């Protein structure tokens with residue numbers, strides 16, 4: 001009976017569960033793991049650095065330094081089969097390969113292929129930081145706590161039923177949304193569907209229609225063009241992360257935010273918008 005009740009979520013619950021999941025994931029993936037620890041798009045106060053490490057680790061995607069190493073490798077060898085860890089172009093360029101096994105590889109397959117990316121080679125500077133080494137080493141424990149703390153809070157407030165709700169809504173659902181967006185949408189679709197307007201290596205694309213829902217992350221082509229820019233909105237687009245990161249900056253928790261100059265943006269702009277198969281600058 002209890003299981004059946006959990007299959008139905010009321011609109012009232014959806015109204016807070018979905019925004020909390022999206023914002024928590026956006027901070028964990030986008031602000032923390034991606035733009036801060038990988039690309040150094042801003043500086044953070046030491047205490048806020050720990051907060052970012054927690055938000056990133058409870059995504060349950062990968063340990064902090066391993067995630068950074070994989071992503072740095074992705075940028076360095078973007079869309080080159082066998083070098084980029086998760087390109088959907090891994091098995092060739094025919095449409096049916098890219099949109100079937102390629103997307104499966106980019107979202108699920110690469111995770112289980114046991115191809116290791118060297119943390120020392122790609123993220124050696126992070127290995128020198130004892131706090132980050134701690135989070136990297138205790139990835140499983142911190143991830144587990146990220147699932148169980150919502151259960152414990154719910155249990156304390158209202159017993160087993162509220163505890164399970166806490167786990168399902170703020171643990172499992174949050175992790176599922178983060179995984180789906182990072183792996184399937186960004187690693188997969190944002191490298192084979194959509195448009196391109198800057199000269200970059202690889203085939204990363206913008207899916208502008210999903211920019212609001214994805215908190216700006218589907219402007220992924222913009223990110224590959226300007227990897228250190230904290231915001232993906234570099235050419236008049238909307239990036240909701242600007243509002244969240246702007247709040248962090250106002251509070252003094254982050255500073256020295258990187259954004260490209262108008263001249264840098266103009267210099268990289270293509271004469272016309274293209275699709276993912278524009279490969280004049282494909283890095284090989």
Ligand SMILES: [Zn+2]
Nearest residue numbers: 074204220224
């Ligand atoms: Zn990419």
Ligand SMILES: [Zn+2]
Nearest residue numbers: 071075223227
């Ligand atoms: Zn990146």
